[in-house]
Amino acid sequence: MELDKLKKTPLLECHQKYGGKIVDFGGWALPVQYTGIIDEHRAVRNSAGLFDVSHMGEIRVSGPQALDLVDYLLTNDVTRVSVGQVQYSPMCYPDGGVVDDLITYRVGEDEFLLVVNAANKDKDHEWIVDKADDYDVTVTDESDDTALLAIQGPRAEVILGRVTDADLSGIKFFRFRTGVQVAGCEVMVSRTGYTGEDGFEVYCEPDEAPEIFQALMDAGQDDELVPAGLGARDTLRFEATLPLYGQELGPDINPLEAGLSFFVKLDAGDFIGRDALRSVHEDGPERKLVGFEMVDRGIPRTTYPIFDVEDNEVGHVSSGSFSPTLGKNVGMGFVRTELAEEGTDLQIGVRNRKLDAVVIGAPFYTRKG
Amino acid sequence: MSAMYPEDLLYAENHEWIRVENGTGTIGITDYAQDQLGDLVFVELPEEGDEFGQGDPFGVIESVKAVADFYMPVGGEIIEVNEELLDAPEIISEDPYDEGWIIKVKIADDGELDALMNSEDYQATLD
Numbered sequence: 001m002e003l004d005k006l007k008k009t010p011l012l013e014c015h016q017k018y019g020g021k022i023v024d025f026g027g028w029a030l031p032v033q034y035t036g037i038i039d040e041h042r043a044v045r046n047s048a049g050l051f052d053v054s055h056m057g058e059i060r061v062s063g064p065q066a067l068d069l070v071d072y073l074l075t076n077d078v079t080r081v082s083v084g085q086v087q088y089s090p091m092c093y094p095d096g097g098v099v100d101d102l103i104t105y106r107v108g109e110d111e112f113l114l115v116v117n118a119a120n121k122d123k124d125h126e127w128i129v130d131k132a133d134d135y136d137v138t139v140t141d142e143s144d145d146t147a148l149l150a151i152q153g154p155r156a157e158v159i160l161g162r163v164t165d166a167d168l169s170g171i172k173f174f175r176f177r178t179g180v181q182v183a184g185c186e187v188m189v190s191r192t193g194y195t196g197e198d199g200f201e202v203y204c205e206p207d208e209a210p211e212i213f214q215a216l217m218d219a220g221q222d223d224e225l226v227p228a229g230l231g232a233r234d235t236l237r238f239e240a241t242l243p244l245y246g247q248e249l250g251p252d253i254n255p256l257e258a259g260l261s262f263f264v265k266l267d268a269g270d271f272i273g274r275d276a277l278r279s280v281h282e283d284g285p286e287r288k289l290v291g292f293e294m295v296d297r298g299i300p301r302t303t304y305p306i307f308d309v310e311d312n313e314v315g316h317v318s319s320g321s322f323s324p325t326l327g328k329n330v331g332m333g334f335v336r337t338e339l340a341e342e343g344t345d346l347q348i349g350v351r352n353r354k355l356d357a358v359v360i361g362a363p364f365y366t367r368k369g
Numbered sequence: 370m371s372a373m374y375p376e377d378l379l380y381a382e383n384h385e386w387i388r389v390e391n392g393t394g395t396i397g398i399t400d401y402a403q404d405q406l407g408d409l410v411f412v413e414l415p416e417e418g419d420e421f422g423q424g425d426p427f428g429v430i431e432s433v434k435a436v437a438d439f440y441m442p443v444g445g446e447i448i449e450v451n452e453e454l455l456d457a458p459e460i461i462s463e464d465p466y467d468e469g470w471i472i473k474v475k476i477a478d479d480g481e482l483d484a485l486m487n488s489e490d491y492q493a494t495l496d
Binding site for chain 1: 408410429
């Protein structure tokens with residue numbers, strides 16, 4: 001692999017120092033793992049893991065009509081978000097397909113930071129700028145000026161607490177603070193993540209990122225903090241059945257069939273895609289995202305076909321894996337709505353064979369307490 | 370820990386090794402291959418009595434992130450499969466050249482061994 005041709009985060013040298021196996025991740029040089037995906041996955045479930053997610057995009061929308069624009073762009077009700085709060089939302093096309101899914105930080109009454117998927121960042125920025133034409137707002141892509149670290153796991157608060165004076169217990173789930181000192185740097189800290197565990201995300205200047213990474217690694221030595229790669233990030237989010245854009249969401253998938261109706265507020269203010277999603281809601285989605293467990297031996301993988309017990313093709317696998325926490329092979333996939341009930345028998349097409357599976361409840365993993 | 374490539378084995382381009390004893394070949398994958406795959410979580414193995422030609426896929430190995438085929442370094446009939454791997458594919462990572470063997474075959478044609486590499490030549494392909 002030619003590193004030269006890839007985009008780099010400010011933490012590349014840290015990854016190499018800790019033995020990270022660097023791969024081309026959508027054009028970014030990032031570690032897929034250090035010691036092993038399963039070890040890192042378990043560390044996050046049992047103690048803590050430190051991730052570099054600096055490839056994520058940050059788009060700031062500010063100005064007198066920032067709230068109006070952001071609320072019009074997103075399916076969730078942004079008017080209910082107070083300053084210091086974070087909200088998850090899909091952002092849709094007029095036909096209800098998903099441009100991206102993102103989290104919105106309300107930094108001020110008239111200032112929002114939208115954190116978007118790396119692969120969608122340019123598309124999102126273009127989309128937002130285009131819609132911003134009629135609004136008195138400024139839209140800035142701050143992705144290149146922002147590094148992002150995620151410390152995740154039951155020990156995250158204790159470890160991060162050792163390198164900051166801030167009272168982390170005061171930052172509740174999906175809340176954030178700006179101007180926090182971490183390892184001597186001024187950063188933004190939110191209690192957010194993509195692993196199904198408690199944890200924090202730290203937004204900082206790129207040149208400060210290595211110092212913060214090292215300070216956290218040192219502070220977490222006695223708590224079994226490990227650097228964790230994108231492989232574990234994927235298995236962790238998968239067990240928590242958090243959607244991944246490109247698999248559970250996309251231009252051809254609407255948020256209602258993906259099970260995200262909680263984040264689609266049809267009766268709040270107008271937003272792009274509302275009419276289309278209202279009619280999906282009224283008619284009921286034709287297909288639904290379900291969780292399933294393999295009965296036969298085999299691992300379901302993205303794009304594998306799903307069949308009913310009469311061998312009719314009824315959908316496809318969106319994500320599938322060996323689940324390190326459950327010790328089982330499980331998957332998520334879209335199936336015709338009438339097959340979405342728990343306990344429904346399905347078959348998964350794995351290399352020319354049809355293997356038995358059964359619909360189970362999701363998420364596969366929920367943290368205790 | 371540096372990778373190991375025992376000198377008494379022959380190696381195929383697809384990262385299988387074979388140990389030849391009295392017309393029987395014991396076949397596995399190399400330390401390099403298991404390291405590239407990462408945490409192994411699943412194997413699919415052939416049945417005793419199945420016959421395959423040189424280069425044919427004879428099974429599947431899956432890690433958390435990847436799916437790969439096993440290829441026959443030589444043609445022959447399967448005379449034994451390592452069924453312990455079905456429940457514990459990680460044995461391949463822990464001990465790729467001994468406990469982690471995958472199949473034993475009755476070699477159909479000794480001449481096919483000429484196409485394989487010794488340890489030194491195989492390692493040269495990895496650089």
